[in-house]
Amino acid sequence: EAQVTQNPRYLITVTGKKLTVTCSQNMNHEYMSWYRQDPGLGLRQIYYSMNVEVTDKGDVPEGYKVSRKEKRNFPLILESPSPNQTSLYFCASSLWGTGNEKLFFGSGTQLSVL
């Protein structure tokens, strides 16, 4: 089954404790992206990747890191989480990232930073 898998689904942590949210897709997609979703603000892009070892900033990259060492994986790293990073996070992938294609989303990771 074609899917984007995120882990964990729920995460509660404390300020400053490094964490990683994993994302994996099994569709051989070139393009992967991370979004955060906050009430009234829709989905805002954090980082995206057009291919292995190619990443770029989205609209809200501060406080986040990503890496794309393998085509299927695109982890999101919070080196020193802060309470304003409490949010619902989604990973997505598509074939080329042109904006005309279907974006496949994971089921989300609800992060709470205390």
Add this chain to the structure above:
Amino acid sequence: TQLLEQSPQFLSIQEGENLTVYCNSSSVFSSLQWYRQEPGEGPVLLVTVVTGGEVKKLKRLTFQFGDARKDSSLHITAAQPGDTGLYLCAGGGSSASKIIFGSGTRLSIRP
């Protein structure tokens, strides 16, 4: 900066009524997508429109892309409780990979 504004933000109507949701921008988009998101899940694509003036139908849902490719609308005929969810529009910009999402319309259909 490209922005997509959706209206209304919230909509609660009775089963069987018709409704229209709007997605507007001052920028031109190469394509416009509509997604539906249910609680606890990621958004799922409903439709993509790429040509100005294009109209697409998906059962009781009708999607239209504005002639100038700056706006789009979603019309639902005879709404059903299963239509409940968050509807998001997303625009494809001039640069590859830059996909902008609107803030969403939360739709509730009362039985």
